[in-house]
Amino acid sequence: MAYDVRAYRRKQYWNEPVMGTWEKLYLPEILRGLFITSRVFVRNMAKWMTGRKGALTTYYPEERRADYSPINRGKHILTLRADGSGKPQCIACNMCATVCPAKVIEIEAAFDPSDPVHPKVPARFEIDYSRCIFCGLCVEACPEDAIRMDKDTPDLPSRDRTDMWIGKEELLSWKPQSDVAKKYPKATTRSGGGH
Amino acid sequence: MSPDLAITLVYVGYALAVLLTFGAVLTWVERKQAALMSDRIGANRAYLRIPFTQVKLIWLGLFHGMADGLKLLLKEDFKPITYDKLGYALGPWLAFTPVVLVFAVIPFGGTLDPGRLFPGLADWFGGRTYPMQIAQLDAGLLIVFAFSGLTIIGAMLAGWSSSNKFSLLGALRAGSQMISYELVLALTVLGLILIYGTLDLISIVQQQSGTVLGFLPAWGIVLQPFAATLFLTAAIAENKRIPFDLPEAESELIAGYFTEYSAMKMGLFMFAEFIEIAIVAALFTTLFLGGYNLPWMTDAGFVFPWGATVELSHGAVVLIQMVTFLAKVFLVCSFQILIRWSLPRFRYDQVLMFAWKFMFPLALANLIVTAVAVWLIKGGA
Numbered sequence: 001m002a003y004d005v006r007a008y009r010r011k012q013y014w015n016e017p018v019m020g021t022w023e024k025l026y027l028p029e030i031l032r033g034l035f036i037t038s039r040v041f042v043r044n045m046a047k048w049m050t051g052r053k054g055a056l057t058t059y060y061p062e063e064r065r066a067d068y069s070p071i072n073r074g075k076h077i078l079t080l081r082a083d084g085s086g087k088p089q090c091i092a093c094n095m096c097a098t099v100c101p102a103k104v105i106e107i108e109a110a111f112d113p114s115d116p117v118h119p120k121v122p123a124r125f126e127i128d129y130s131r132c133i134f135c136g137l138c139v140e141a142c143p144e145d146a147i148r149m150d151k152d153t154p155d156l157p158s159r160d161r162t163d164m165w166i167g168k169e170e171l172l173s174w175k176p177q178s179d180v181a182k183k184y185p186k187a188t189t190r191s192g193g194g195h
Numbered sequence: 196m197s198p199d200l201a202i203t204l205v206y207v208g209y210a211l212a213v214l215l216t217f218g219a220v221l222t223w224v225e226r227k228q229a230a231l232m233s234d235r236i237g238a239n240r241a242y243l244r245i246p247f248t249q250v251k252l253i254w255l256g257l258f259h260g261m262a263d264g265l266k267l268l269l270k271e272d273f274k275p276i277t278y279d280k281l282g283y284a285l286g287p288w289l290a291f292t293p294v295v296l297v298f299a300v301i302p303f304g305g306t307l308d309p310g311r312l313f314p315g316l317a318d319w320f321g322g323r324t325y326p327m328q329i330a331q332l333d334a335g336l337l338i339v340f341a342f343s344g345l346t347i348i349g350a351m352l353a354g355w356s357s358s359n360k361f362s363l364l365g366a367l368r369a370g371s372q373m374i375s376y377e378l379v380l381a382l383t384v385l386g387l388i389l390i391y392g393t394l395d396l397i398s399i400v401q402q403q404s405g406t407v408l409g410f411l412p413a414w415g416i417v418l419q420p421f422a423a424t425l426f427l428t429a430a431i432a433e434n435k436r437i438p439f440d441l442p443e444a445e446s447e448l449i450a451g452y453f454t455e456y457s458a459m460k461m462g463l464f465m466f467a468e469f470i471e472i473a474i475v476a477a478l479f480t481t482l483f484l485g486g487y488n489l490p491w492m493t494d495a496g497f498v499f500p501w502g503a504t505v506e507l508s509h510g511a512v513v514l515i516q517m518v519t520f521l522a523k524v525f526l527v528c529s530f531q532i533l534i535r536w537s538l539p540r541f542r543y544d545q546v547l548m549f550a551w552k553f554m555f556p557l558a559l560a561n562l563i564v565t566a567v568a569v570w571l572i573k574g575g576a
Contacts, residue, residue, distance in 0.1 A: 026553075027424070030538065037232050037537040044231040056234045 061157055072151040073134045076127055078171040079146050080178045087115070088172055089146035089179045092122040096138035096147055104128040105138060125168040130161040150175055198320045202309065206329045210298050213521070217473035218466050221528060222260045225469075228529065229536045267462035275358055275455050282356030287456065287463035290349030293342040294471045300335035301477050302328040302397045304487050304517040305494060311509045326397050327487075327517070335396040336388070339478065340381055343433065346467075347373045350435075350442065353464070354452030365451025368543060369435060369442035375550040376432040376439075382558035383422040383429065386565035387415055387482055400486035404493065410500045412490040415483035421561050423483040425554055430475040431531060432550070434468065438538040441546055476527035477520075484523050487516035 023029050047054030058065050068074070079089040092109035110123035138147050154174070158164050230237030239256035252258070274283065304327030310317035332338055347370055354366020391399045405413045416423040432439035443451030450456075453464045480486060491499050492515070496507040507515070541549065 033537050034533060038533055040234065041228065041232045041533070044234065048231075054231065054234075055236045057236045059236065 068151045070151055073136045073149045074151050074153040075149070075156060075174070076138070076171055077148045077150055077175055077177055078125060078168065079148060080172065080176060082178045088122060088125070088168065089144050090122050090125060091118055091144055091146070092120050093143065095141045095143065099137045099141040101135060101137065102131045102133050104131045122168060125171065126165050127171070128165050129156050130164040145179055148177065198309070198323065202307070202325050203329065206327065210303070210329055213303070214295055214298055214470050214473060217524070217528070218470040219260050221469045221472055222263065223257055224529065225532050226259065227256070228532050232533070232536050264462070267459050270458040272458040272460065277358045278455065279356035279358065282352045286349055286353030286356060287460045287467075288349070289352060290346050291463050291467040293345035293349070294467050294474055297339050297342045297474050298477065299329040300332055300338045300396055301481055302326060302400050302486055303520050304513060307513055308509055312513070328397055331397070332395070334394045336384060336394040340377070344377060350452050353456065357455035359455050361448045361454045362452050365442045365448045365454065369452055372435070372439065372441060372546055372550070373433055375547055376429045379425060379429040379550060379554045379558050380433060382555070382562055383425040384482065386419050386422045386562050389562075389565050389569050390418055396481055400481055400488065403485040404488045406491070406500065412485055412488070414485040414488075419483070419561070419565065421557075423479070425558055425561065426483065427479055429554065430479065431534065432546070434471045434475055436468070436472075436531070437535045438540050439546055440540060441543050444540060472528050472531055473524060476524045476531065479527050480520065480523040484527070487520040489515065489519050
């Protein structure tokens, strides 16, 4: 039984490569390709030999990129009270720990009799950065603006995941910010180039 | 110990040292060159720490090869249940040994006169001179093809004995591809044999020491540029490297004929491949780039076409010739790596089509043109 030959015809694509005589000679086009790659090689080699960097790689963690986005969600900051007492703004309400989808925040509350307005304070406030997904929901959930995220991520990588728990002291002190009106990045106009 | 034996042992030691060094260094060169060609840094985390200090020697990642070797040595030698014991054990060695043996007939320097180099031993050597080649054979080129043909058996045996269909497919591909390209390889060299009238590699290199047209070095690539291109292409295909790496195409066959090999047996296949890069480069240098010859250099020194001469001592000449050979080999190796990181892989039918419908007729045409030209130059009949 004869079958329909048309069903087996190869599909023609709109971007089917069409080779001219020059391309079918193989060699000139291959030489052109080799010239392109060796030009990149020579350029990068010349850069390395004259003491410049001939690669696009950021050699992390020895090197840091300076051009992190200003709204990048990086390491957390616990803000301090604006009265200069050095106490955390956090009232240990557990809303960030509740909303956290990765369940990385652990808070242990304590009673502070010296401050009748804010009697509930965190005794421990720890974030497990080996599991944190940097979604920023904790920042959204906080009613007191006590937790923020900075664009930088210093000292997060570690060779042991048990070293990646970061506690209250470091979160308060690595880049101290007090509870004043949140500084939003300035609105950039389209014509200004943005980031 | 006779002086002949002593010299041969020195040559063998030198050849082994050169080949193993090239095999080890080329892994590093390949990584770094590929990185530079694609705007990357390349492997640079492995280091040697000087004991009792915090001084870490990184040296541009040179120790990654050592780390790889150590890892391969310490890995578990994992085998499939139903493998063929003899073939499985022989495979890597049959792929590795012939590659190294090819170097026995490649001249890596000019003529050595040990009596002049070491005057204290002049009596022992009795004025004898030694061409710098391990085995002085009239049929050197035949030996090259005989040994490089043996590597097919290694690949086929490895693929068949590991009882895995990916391995078998890879072995079949390796077999058909290598046999096809071996034909092209031999045909391209035939043109050179017609010109030089000999199979002896030393004689071939010596005939490349003069000049043509008064200033161009009489290298094979000047006399047979077409054959040189075909030879390098076929040699890369013979070595099963990209763009001809169908036998071990990772995306299709995992690792081809050595899929089921692990630990140092797999390392031997990889090492054989890297040494074969150096061997292909050495062959190309010998046949087409004038071997150890520098342009306008003789055994006594330089004689420039504009009349100037530079006298050199025997030791200096020997050293320059050896370094020249190594430098040329290294440059050709680097060129092969450039090709490997520039071109995409063929489809399998394209590989065989390319060999039989494109390169084979071209090699034949090259042979015919060369034969007619040689006949005309020698005065016709």
